[in-house]
Amino acid sequence: MNPPIFIDVFMQPLRDNSVAQVAFAAFCFLMLLDILLGYAAAVKNKSVKSAKMREGLWHKTGEMGIIAVGDVLDGMLLGGIDMPFSAPVTTAMIVYLAINEAVSCMENAVKLDPELGDKRFFRVLMETLNSASDEGGAHDAA
Numbered sequence: 001m002n003p004p005i006f007i008d009v010f011m012q013p014l015r016d017n018s019v020a021q022v023a024f025a026a027f028c029f030l031m032l033l034d035i036l037l038g039y040a041a042a043v044k045n046k047s048v049k050s051a052k053m054r055e056g057l058w059h060k061t062g063e064m065g066i067i068a069v070g071d072v073l074d075g076m077l078l079g080g081i082d083m084p085f086s087a088p089v090t091t092a093m094i095v096y097l098a099i100n101e102a103v104s105c106m107e108n109a110v111k112l113d114p115e116l117g118d119k120r121f122f123r124v125l126m127e128t129l130n131s132a133s134d135e136g137g138a139h140d141a142a
Contacts, residue, residue: 013074013090023094024067030101031060037108044112063097070094103129 014020042048070093106126110117
């Protein structure tokens with residue numbers, strides 16, 4: 001049984017776009033990795049706090065909400081609303097959030113191994129990702 005067209009149009013941006021699917025899978029993996037690295041860093045530094053973990057999970061929930069908003073916007077554009085532009089809103093939002101997750105993963109990795117932060121390659125990579133992240137707004141490490 002197929003869902004009604006008014007629901008299916010909002011599933012289409014992720015269902016029918018392999019680029020968005022790959023970006024979403026990468027985002028989910030990075031999100032999970034960020035949670036694991038953040039927890040490991042907190043254990044290492046003896047600073048595990050459930051309140052901080054809950055706050056981080058609320059941030060992750062908000063990120064998923066942003067992706068859902070992008071999916072609805074794409075669904076509106078694909079569903080026939082005549083807009084003066086057409087853009088892959090969902091994919092763009094997912095890529096932006098994935099870059100933020102990658103930066104957060106690397107920040108947590110440096111908490112686990114501070115010597116990483118002294119490596120030239122790592123510093124250049126962090127600067128590049130931070131600049132890409134900051135072009136769309138401030139990064140808030142979770």
